[in-house]
Amino acid sequence: MKSLWKKYKQNKLVQGILLLIYISITSLSLFMAQKSVTAFLLLLSSLLLLYFTNFKNLTKWLIAGIVLVFLLPFTASNGDAYQSYMEVATLVGIYISMALGLNIVVGMAGLLDLGFIAFFAVGAYTYGIFATVQASNFMPFGTFPLSGESFWLFILIGCFVAALFGILLGIPVLRVKGDYLAIVTLGFGEIIRIIFNNLDRPVNITNGAMGIPSVTPPRLFGIDFLYPSQFYYIVLVILLFTIFTVRRFEHSKIGRSWKAVRENEIAAQAMGVPLVRTKLMAFAIGASFSGMMGVVFAAKQAFVDPTSFTLLESITILVMVILGGMGSVPGVILGAAVMTILNLQVLTEVTSWLNQLNSTGAFSIPDALSPSKMQRLIFGLLLILFALYRPKGLLPAKNHVYNEKELQEGSAKENKGKQEVMPDHSQIEKAQEV
Amino acid sequence: MSILEVQNLTKKFGGITANQDVSMTVEKNSITAVIGPNGAGKTTYFNMITGVYQPTSGTILLNNEKLNGLKPHEVSKKGIARTFQNIRLFSEMSVLENVLVGMHTHIKAGLIGILFNLPAIRKEEKASEVKAYQLLEYVGLAPLLNEKACNLSYGAQRRLEIARALAAKPTVLLLDEPAAGMNPKETNELTQLIKKMRQEYNLTIILIEHDMKLVMEISEHIVVLDHGEKIAEGKPEHIRNNPKVIEAYLGSGAVQAG
Numbered sequence: 001m002k003s004l005w006k007k008y009k010q011n012k013l014v015q016g017i018l019l020l021i022y023i024s025i026t027s028l029s030l031f032m033a034q035k036s037v038t039a040f041l042l043l044l045s046s047l048l049l050l051y052f053t054n055f056k057n058l059t060k061w062l063i064a065g066i067v068l069v070f071l072l073p074f075t076a077s078n079g080d081a082y083q084s085y086m087e088v089a090t091l092v093g094i095y096i097s098m099a100l101g102l103n104i105v106v107g108m109a110g111l112l113d114l115g116f117i118a119f120f121a122v123g124a125y126t127y128g129i130f131a132t133v134q135a136s137n138f139m140p141f142g143t144f145p146l147s148g149e150s151f152w153l154f155i156l157i158g159c160f161v162a163a164l165f166g167i168l169l170g171i172p173v174l175r176v177k178g179d180y181l182a183i184v185t186l187g188f189g190e191i192i193r194i195i196f197n198n199l200d201r202p203v204n205i206t207n208g209a210m211g212i213p214s215v216t217p218p219r220l221f222g223i224d225f226l227y228p229s230q231f232y233y234i235v236l237v238i239l240l241f242t243i244f245t246v247r248r249f250e251h252s253k254i255g256r257s258w259k260a261v262r263e264n265e266i267a268a269q270a271m272g273v274p275l276v277r278t279k280l281m282a283f284a285i286g287a288s289f290s291g292m293m294g295v296v297f298a299a300k301q302a303f304v305d306p307t308s309f310t311l312l313e314s315i316t317i318l319v320m321v322i323l324g325g326m327g328s329v330p331g332v333i334l335g336a337a338v339m340t341i342l343n344l345q346v347l348t349e350v351t352s353w354l355n356q357l358n359s360t361g362a363f364s365i366p367d368a369l370s371p372s373k374m375q376r377l378i379f380g381l382l383l384i385l386f387a388l389y390r391p392k393g394l395l396p397a398k399n400h401v402y403n404e405k406e407l408q409e410g411s412a413k414e415n416k417g418k419q420e421v422m423p424d425h426s427q428i429e430k431a432q433e434v
Numbered sequence: 435m436s437i438l439e440v441q442n443l444t445k446k447f448g449g450i451t452a453n454q455d456v457s458m459t460v461e462k463n464s465i466t467a468v469i470g471p472n473g474a475g476k477t478t479y480f481n482m483i484t485g486v487y488q489p490t491s492g493t494i495l496l497n498n499e500k501l502n503g504l505k506p507h508e509v510s511k512k513g514i515a516r517t518f519q520n521i522r523l524f525s526e527m528s529v530l531e532n533v534l535v536g537m538h539t540h541i542k543a544g545l546i547g548i549l550f551n552l553p554a555i556r557k558e559e560k561a562s563e564v565k566a567y568q569l570l571e572y573v574g575l576a577p578l579l580n581e582k583a584c585n586l587s588y589g590a591q592r593r594l595e596i597a598r599a600l601a602a603k604p605t606v607l608l609l610d611e612p613a614a615g616m617n618p619k620e621t622n623e624l625t626q627l628i629k630k631m632r633q634e635y636n637l638t639i640i641l642i643e644h645d646m647k648l649v650m651e652i653s654e655h656i657v658v659l660d661h662g663e664k665i666a667e668g669k670p671e672h673i674r675n676n677p678k679v680i681e682a683y684l685g686s687g688a689v690q691a692g
Binding site: 257 | 484485486505506507510511515516518522523524525526527528530531534535536538539541543545548549551555559560563564567568571576577579580582598599601602
């Protein structure tokens with residue numbers, strides 16, 4: 001058995017064939033049995049299988065792209081459950097993006113942030129206010145709501161506004177460390193929510209607890225984006241951008257300085273890493289992803305109100321990061337996907353299945369014990385189990401592996417160059433001595 | 435020619451005076467040792483020079499430029515690097531990454547360049563990786579480049595700290611008890627490394643050390659602190675025979691041993 005596994009691990013061809021078979025079976029079954037949530041989830045998890053293959057990175061991305069852009073929407077599109085599947089997939093994308101943002105702050109820079117949802121709220125309200133008549137309450141010029149075409153610009157605006165709030169939060173917060181930092185960020189998250197909740201007087205900016213209804217849908221080339229199946233593609237593009245950006249930063253000077261600050265602030269400073277700038281950058285970049293997704297969220301829901309941005313949401317995102325593996329990009333993606341699907345699909349499915357049993361009289365379960373109500377209990381148990389048995393998460397963070405041979409050659413080359421210069425130098429010295 | 439000049443440096447923590455009017459002139463390309471019993475204020479002294487603490491009074495001049503009021507990362511940019519008494523590596527990062535962090539100020543890449551992965555940035559990154567690798571070769575840690583820093587042995591961690599400090603291309607290098615916890619063989623290797631480093635990197639080295647054999651062997655100038663005050667200063671042979679130093683720190687045995 002073990003040798004078989006070893007062979008599998010080395011053989012790309014076998015991996016490819018297995019992956020192909022897996023994907024075709026799951027997509028076929030999703031296509032045939034539209035109502036099967038299992039098939040949908042299994043097709044999604046083909047991406048995990050793909051992650052563990054030995055293919056080149058580019059190949060992996062290409063296969064993932066084909067599955068996500070064509071296969072998944074196409075095979076799911078055949079029945080009534082299409083939109084609900086796409087809704088789940090869209091939300092998974094939104095949460096992954098936010099978790100990746102929080103991962104920069106918590107996982108890489110080591111700054112525990114318990115108010116991360118505030119940036120999501122900022123993004124959502126930015127679009128919500130200007131894409132409804134709400135803005136005409138306080139804006140002296142312009143006609144509101146803005147057209148759906150402005151949505152694309154607002155993704156950028158949401159990104160920058162959230163980054164700005166990240167810096168605003170960062171400046172006072174950087175004076176505190178550890179536990180105190182957690183408390184201060186928690187306070188910040190709540191303050192933002194309560195401000196949005198109460199900003200209907202004296203000037204009605206956010207419409208208070210009533211929320212902002214009928215947000216203009218995005219529009220591109222005359223087509224309005226109304227359905228989750230359409231938002232799915234917007235989210236996919238932003239998510240791709242997020243992953244790409246995080247990857248770039250992770251293995252650069254900036255990513256290294258984040259990790260250095262996390263590992264040892266004093267040593268990082270002594271090596272020339274500016275503490276304040278580095279931390280602010282982590283806050284701003286992390287927040288900006290959240291802000292972008294906030295804009296998408298507001299447009300998708302067509303309604304914004306403060307109850308979507310509670311402390312519980314902040315903690316849910318934090319749990320995604322911890323579950324997946326702090327500082328690990330693939331881990332956080334998996335963690336966010338697992339948490340969101342568990343939350344939206346599995347628990348609700350199990351509940352409805354139990355209800356069915358209930359109604360046929362085969363089995364009876366009290367209402368108070370229905371799984372959808374046990375969400376928090378299950379998360380709590382999961383967290384405890386992970387803290388005990390897998391404290392580094394599902395896919396723990398790994399350091400970049402440098403190619404020793406390449407470096408050796410590079411080093412040898414440079415040394416050679418130096419030696420050719422050196423003799424000249426010594427000759428000059430000799431000449432001087434004479 | 436003096437490179438670093440410290441004038442009347444005083445540091446008070448509440449009612450406790452950690453350093454009182456300590457002055458010192460460090461010659462370029464020399465090795466200076468700061469010695470003294472535990473609690474004499476040696477590390478505080480280092481912390482003030484590197485900007486971790488701000489002195490209560492007194493001035494620090496590097497090449498006649500005042501360092502007072504600068505943050506640690508700004509002091510590092512001016513060309514002072516250091517290692518720490520209680521090793522402060524980035525323990526979860528790989529050995530090579532540790533050295534790369536040391537190069538922080540010399541890597542020019544900005545936000546936009548990194549985001550778009552511009553060719554110049556890529557080239558710079560590759561070049562710094564090679565340079566970091568060369569530093570690892572220099573301290574003898576090259577085969578361990580992808581190992582986590584926390585998995586290294588004690589002596590190797592000390593050498594990695596030195597490589598990381600060298601990566602910052604300093605003109606002045608402060609070593610805080612570099613030989614602490616090393617066996618005689620390792621200490622001997624370290625002594626050779628320090629001598630070699632000074633020559634090849636044209637460094638001025640200031641070190642705190644309790645190992646008197648090492649101190650007497652390599653330093654050209656010794657400053658002795660006790661209770662935060664400078665009690666003696668001079669060449670090793672003078673310090674060894676100075677009755678004040680013997681009473682405060684060396685003990686009478688050192689005279690015979692040395």
